[in-house]
Ligand code: FES
């Protein structure tokens with residue numbers, strides 16, 4: 001353990017384990033693809049951590065998910081073709097059904113079929129395909145993310161966004177929850193002073209609430225579209241809204257509420273690990289913005305809002321990638337976290353995740 005862990009008084013107790021070595025808990029539902037990526041009668045390859053996964057969408061019926069390695073010679077099944085309710089490997093034509101069982105070897109009698117491949121519980125919701133990478137027995141007891149952004153609510157317009165980001169998922173959680181990082185977005189947002197309003201901690205959940213005041217610069221158009229009004233730096237607008245950022249393990253949400261009405265913005269993000277060490281994640285995000293009073297205005301201005309949020313997300317991606325690079329070079333987590341809610345969050349991620357000694361596949 002490095003000296004910095006021992007001297008940082010705010011460091012949570014369970015930081016004996018480097019947070020960046022803690023793996024996502026697989027006993028949750030994780031998105032592995034957007035629905036639109038997988039057409040009827042097709043298969044695609046995706047992954048969860050070190051597990052390659054073939055998603056198969058038959059012409060009729062639900063998507064199913066199999067280990068993306070043919071039992072014969074371990075080539076990807078996702079290179080194969082869909083045949084009825086099965087997928088047929090591209091190499092020698094072995095076929096696998098929904099259960100992963102091998103149901104046909106074209107050159108072998110039916111009585112001699114070999115073992116099949118692993119199957120994953122698979123569900124589709126809100127334009128995403130989720131799998132349950134952990135113990136399949138537990139899948140039915142674990143609900144899909146309860147608070148998805150308002151995809152089917154006509155009062156909102158939603159954009160999907162996502163990237164592969166070379167950092168441990170915990171950097172993503174910390175980035176979104178620590179609004180003191182508005183400092184970094186100064187060029188995009190102008191000068192904003194965040195005020196921390198408080199935190200809430202429940203089993204599997206930590207929440208931070210903020211308000212903001214503009215202290216310099218002009219409101220960007222993208223933000224005006226979210227709030228549905230132009231705002232200056234006067235006191236009239238200072239600390240008027242409440243932003244609530246939650247990690248509801250393993251997902252995150254961010255809501256901006258002005259007054260008692262529905263939130264003006266509602267964001268859902270999931271981070272799906274992509275490699276054995278879980279130092280890369282694929283982000284699945286839904287950003288819902290409340291429609292403006294003038295019908296069609298939000299639609300017309302949508303490209304502007306997309307460009308604005310893209311610039312912000314690009315800054316976030318760059319900084320978390322740099323954090324990960326520092327961790328790689330230093331060989332461990334040297335963070336000196338001083339903001340209480342982020343330490344609460346770190347403790348939550350450590351508690352809910354899988355520590356190296358609990359994970360036989362961890363390096
Ligand atoms: S490798 Fe798949 S059928 Fe031979």
Ligand SMILES: [Fe+2]
Nearest residue numbers: 181185312316
């Ligand atoms: Fe940010």
